[in-house]
Amino acid sequence: xxxxxxxxxxxxxxxxxxxxxxxxxxxxxxxxxxxxxxxxxxxxxxxxxxxxxxxxxxxxxxxxxxxxxxxxxxxxxxxxxxxxxxxxxxxxxxxxxxxxxxxxxxxxxxxxxxxxxxxxxxxxxxxxxxxxxxxxxxxxxxxxxxxxxxxxxxxxxxxxxxxxxxxxxxxxxxxxxxxxxxxxxxxxxxxxxxxxxxxxxxxxxxxxxxxxxxxxxxxxxxxxxxxxxxxxxxxxxxxxxxxxxxxxxxxxxxxxxxxxxxxxxxxxxxxxxxxxxxxxxxxxxxxxxxxxxxxxxxxxxxxxxxxxxxxxxxxxxxxxxxxxxxxxxxxxxxxxxxxxxxxxxxx
Numbered sequence: 001x002x003x004x005x006x007x008x009x010x011x012x013x014x015x016x017x018x019x020x021x022x023x024x025x026x027x028x029x030x031x032x033x034x035x036x037x038x039x040x041x042x043x044x045x046x047x048x049x050x051x052x053x054x055x056x057x058x059x060x061x062x063x064x065x066x067x068x069x070x071x072x073x074x075x076x077x078x079x080x081x082x083x084x085x086x087x088x089x090x091x092x093x094x095x096x097x098x099x100x101x102x103x104x105x106x107x108x109x110x111x112x113x114x115x116x117x118x119x120x121x122x123x124x125x126x127x128x129x130x131x132x133x134x135x136x137x138x139x140x141x142x143x144x145x146x147x148x149x150x151x152x153x154x155x156x157x158x159x160x161x162x163x164x165x166x167x168x169x170x171x172x173x174x175x176x177x178x179x180x181x182x183x184x185x186x187x188x189x190x191x192x193x194x195x196x197x198x199x200x201x202x203x204x205x206x207x208x209x210x211x212x213x214x215x216x217x218x219x220x221x222x223x224x225x226x227x228x229x230x231x232x233x234x235x236x237x238x239x240x241x242x243x244x245x246x247x248x249x250x251x252x253x254x255x256x257x258x259x260x261x262x263x264x265x266x267x268x269x270x271x272x273x274x275x276x277x278x279x280x281x282x283x284x285x286x287x288x289x290x291x292x293x294x295x296x297x298x299x300x301x302x303x304x305x306x307x308x309x310x311x312x313x314x315x316x317x318x319x320x321x322x323x324x325x326x327x328x329x330x331x332x333x334x335x336x337x338x339x340x341x342x343x344x345x346x347x
Contacts, residue, residue: 034238034245035295038106043085046072047105050090051187053211054318054325055111055131064088067318068109070308071130071236071253075107077307078252078300093161094185097122100239107249109236111208113163124237127249128257131207132331132340134228135167138194138209139201141223148177148227155180157199159190167230168203191215205232207319207327214324248294255301258283258343259310261334266309269302283346290346301346311341 038044048056048068056066073083091099091110099105101123111133112118114126137156139145145154148171158165160183172179182199184190191212194202204212206224213219236253238246259265262280264272273284281287285298292298308314311334319327333339 034103034106034242035248037103038079038245039295042080043087044072044076044079045087045089045104045106046075047089047091047096047099047108047110048072049092049110049187050088052111052208053214054207054323054327055211056088056109065318067130067314068111068236070314070318071109071256072107074256074304074308074314075249075252077303078248078255078296081303081307083307092186093159097124100124100237103239106245107236107238111205111234112237113205113232114235114237115163118237123240125240125242125246127236127238127246128253128343129233129235129340130253131234133205133207133232133234135164135203135230135232136206136209136224136226136228137201137203138213138222138224140197141221143200145201145225147225148172148175148229151179151201152177153179154200155182155198157182157184157190157194157202159183159187159204160185163230163232164204171229203229205234207234207325210325210327244295248296251294252300252304254343254346255283255304256308256311256314257334257341258346259301259305260312260341261336261343264305264310265313266305266307269305273302279346288347 048064050056050058050064052066054066056064056068059065072086076085077083089099089105096108096110096112100108114129118124119126137148137151145151156168156179158168158181165183168181182193184193191202193199195216206228209224213222216222236249238249262283264280272280273286275281278287282290284302285291285300289298291300294300309317315329315332316322319325329339331340333341335342
């Protein structure tokens with residue numbers, strides 16, 4: 001008798017747990033990774049600056065170009081075999097993280113520094129670094145400013161909402177140098193104010209300073225101080241919680257690096273598909289099924305290199321000696337050449 005009463009007493013609890021279990025299971029089934037959204041749309045939405053030559057910039061032909069742009073083209077190539085299946089959206093420093101968090105963009109590829117707080121409290125998931133940089137200060141050549149110490153009580157233009165503002169404050173405080181920060185949200189206004197002579201110097205990543213100097217009325221009259229006041233690893237990012245989507249972006253970036261290491265480029269990728277080297281065969285998808293683990297075709301890396309090239313091609317096309325920027329690769333060389341670029345094995 002007591003057994004029947006006990007069963008009747010716990011029956012509601014069992015039903016409740018079953019219902020909760022069913023709800024949880026259903027939630028798991030209906031929760032999708034960003035990959036599904038991008039695939040069904042058949043187009044990548046990429047957040048960029050659109051205003052930094054060499055990184056993301058709209059040319060006179062109306063087309064986007066730059067290293068950040070090519071990262072997005074590489075992802076589109078891997079997914080759709082079409083590097084132009086992209087919608088670019090220009091984002092300023094203040095709105096870029098919100099655009100990722102709200103799902104307005106699938107990927108942020110916008111000269112963004114990878115930091116601990118952005119990796120945690122901001123809700124970003126960073127892909128590998130595509131450009132190792134450092135912050136510096138640009139001044140006019142005739143100013144006689146040769147070092148940070150010479151900027152004592154001088155006005156320095158800086159963009160807010162970036163690591164740049166905090167880095168400047170930290171380094172000047174560390175050195176006991178007082179200065180006058182002239183702060184703007186818009187990067188164009190920041191550099192325009194410097195160009196008008198209303199600031200004694202302007203600070204940003206060295207690559208950005210080199211890039212922006214080319215847009216000034218008299219580029220040759222401006223110099224970048226030798227002192228580097230921070231480390232700025234620039235990397236693309238996606239929203240946290242999208243494991244497979246993050247893996248796709250991550251391994252597409254690694255594909256650019258690994259291809260250069262293996263000697264594969266856009267000109268010889270078709271020929272290299274006939275290689276008997278097991279590393280090359282796995283990388284290009286002629287052997288094994290690495291792409292399946294990402295939900296992509298096994299030749300996803302071959303697609304990337306065919307349409308976009310390897311890292312060296314991307315770098316040279318946008319920042320190399322044949323461009324106005326003429327940035328030496330330096331620490332952005334492969335690890336085999338003394339640089340910091342390194343890809344995990346494709347196996």
